[in-house]
Amino acid sequence: MPNTPTDTIAAIATPPGSGALAIVRAGGGGAAAVARAVLGKALPPRRAVLARARDSAGDIDQVVSLFFPAESSPTGEDLVEITCHGSPYIQKRLLKALLEAGARAAEPGEFTRRSFCNGRMDLAQAEAVCDLIAAGTGAAHRSALSQLEGGLSRDVDALRAPILGLLTHLEACLDHPEEDIPPLGPAEAKARLTGLEAPVARLADSFRTGRLLREGPRVCIVGRPNAGKSSLLNALLGCERAIVCPEPGTTRDTIEEPCDLDGTPAVLVDTAGLGHDCACAADAESLRRTQRALRSSDVAVLVIDGSRPPDARDEAAHRALREASAEDRRPVLTVLSKADLAPRAPAAAGGCRVSVLRGDGMAELRSLLARTLGGGAGAACAGGAAVTCARHHDALRRCLARLGEARACVDSRPGCWEELAARELREALAALDEITGPAAPDEVLAGIFSRFCVGK
């Protein structure tokens, strides 16, 4: 990385475009000097100061400036925030003036990265800044704000403490056999390790909920060819997103669209028909994509052509789908389509009858979907901190694997299990530490902060 922690960076911090006001910020060892050069006056700490920003070409704007000295700044370094009129021209020229005065253009997320490097927040909190800005629903916002305020970090610390306690005990026995430390029997060691695994597994499992919070649940529309899947997608979206055609097999690629279901955000996924003969390589690929879409979805909507009785192939395809979903504990809503063509057929249990053409049953379907999805979101809200980030999930799973290895040693290596288990516990702790990142390598940090916007 080219930046040393003491150089001075600057960026436009507010959303791009035109508005009443905008903020341009400068941070780092020279922030006060750079601001003084542009504003022509020294800034007292934390007081709003009216000033005139100038560059070599003349006046830029009348601005209000704030100086946060390192000890009280959110980044742990001197920070100046200049509020100017929100014209793109003024914003760019003010930034240019700061750069000419000695700052360099900040990289994405560099202000937050400095907060982390200066110990103002741990890595999980820094990552939450990005999630907080992207959060579009109340649940996602609550989760990101909780993580920013150290919710996840405290959960990780709570997992860390007893692992460290067990490791310390084992190491004490190993390193100081001459001292009178009560040894740990294999049965007790296994019990304590099992006790350590459960909360790690619980936090790792919260990732599914966390993803729901961030992206909204995924609703996969599946069914036999020509059952009316694409028509249903379009009707739920309220626009002609998918091509609808009486020819079976019109949809080949899966189609994903975000959708608002009575206030619940979700991603709708339309798929190719199930149980279609794979006449060509494209059909085989369609089938693979459908299966992949189904596996990664939270709810399946099985569309059945309600205008004709199901034949044996229909029933086989529906059974296969229901079995796969039961295995993954994925709810299946059954929708009988084309109600206008067969007005008297009974509605399937747990589903509803719809006519996309006439709009019959669509309100019920939307509310049924919202209720089904709402369970997940509600549970997530109630359950406190959830893991929303694949990086954290991966670290928790590696921690869990190491704890499992440690437990396995106790039985499999009766002569030397203490030493082997201690090594696994050290690795388990290292995995947890990756989440809050006290010693994260540069390439991990670079990957994390490159997701940020400039100015944050």
Add this chain to the structure above:
Amino acid sequence: MPNTPTDTIAAIATPPGSGALAIVRAGGGGAAAVARAVLGKALPPRRAVLARARDSAGDIDQVVSLFFPAESSPTGEDLVEITCHGSPYIQKRLLKALLEAGARAAEPGEFTRRSFCNGRMDLAQAEAVCDLIAAGTGAAHRSALSQLEGGLSRDVDALRAPILGLLTHLEACLDHPEEDIPPLGPAEAKARLTGLEAPVARLADSFRTGRLLREGPRVCIVGRPNAGKSSLLNALLGCERAIVCPEPGTTRDTIEEPCDLDGTPAVLVDTAGLGHDCACAADAESLRRTQRALRSSDVAVLVIDGSRPPDARDEAAHRALREASAEDRRPVLTVLSKADLAPRAPAAAGGCRVSVLRGDGMAELRSLLARTLGGGAGAACAGGAAVTCARHHDALRRCLARLGEARACVDSRPGCWEELAARELREALAALDEITGPAAPDEVLAGIFSRFCVGK
């Protein structure tokens, strides 16, 4: 207007969308109370305070707040600016919290309107805020900033003072004939009135320059049918904006596109052919539009087909164009097109030869255009404040007309010219006062501030 000056308003002030930071502001008598309800603490004046914004549903964000008490606020009323994380969700929820705490959503420009109503700026300065935010070039920015800082207001005051002086003299003579006031002779009155008119006319004339600053100059591309006008437009824009076709008369509507000519912003206008037979109503309308476009342009580019010698009709059309432009003092650049088809024809004086196909001469044309346009912008920069607003221009012209009427009275009504001239001078002052607006009627204010963005 539904708003009384003391109610509390709130709005998002930074550009819409997602960024690192955003500002939500509240102003008015209850701003401090509303902020206190959302932030849970009282704010000291002008100090950056870290706070937690909350609504009935829970925490919204960690924010930095600034309170400007009325006496030191830009609006002349209590003002609170809350800097939050720049997520659209947080911005909306924070605004909603302020509204729930008792503020109402601000109308467009309402913060600036309050600055005006509270005497923090005059109307011309308030209007400059809008121009400043919209300014996209250095010249437009400089002009708006000068107007915001009272440049135009001072110019208007400088016009006002001697008119008031003359009026006071006339009224003193009329109202107090018993006192020993030296009377004003008709010759002296006419000389003083003529002296008053000149600077008003000068400021009114600066409107043309002012419009150039705001919108950039307009370049009208004209010429006989099939001379290559649309090809030239496309080549200057660098994209296929106009349909080009060997059939004469392809372009019927005028086409306008903003364009960057070597750093000088301009609006290019392509027109239908000149001197075309009006075979139908559409052709007649095309011709009218071409003439209108030409009249409102700052430079004409006359495109002449360089691949063939001009015939009598070409020459008549070109002569008519040159005469009309000379009358309006509009520069005409002559471009000989299709240089690839007639490589040896000489370039016209004051023009250049181009081949759109091969790119020959395009760089010269761009730089010639930029130089021709640059004269106007350069003059505007050097000349100090220019009138950029049609409303101000209109008021100055009415002022000028009243001064002219006053002068005419001196000769035409020898018995009672003093009284009639005094009446005209009062109207002339009233017209000037509309610019800075000490007593602007509500509907004028409403029209002005509705151009603003919300939050300003």
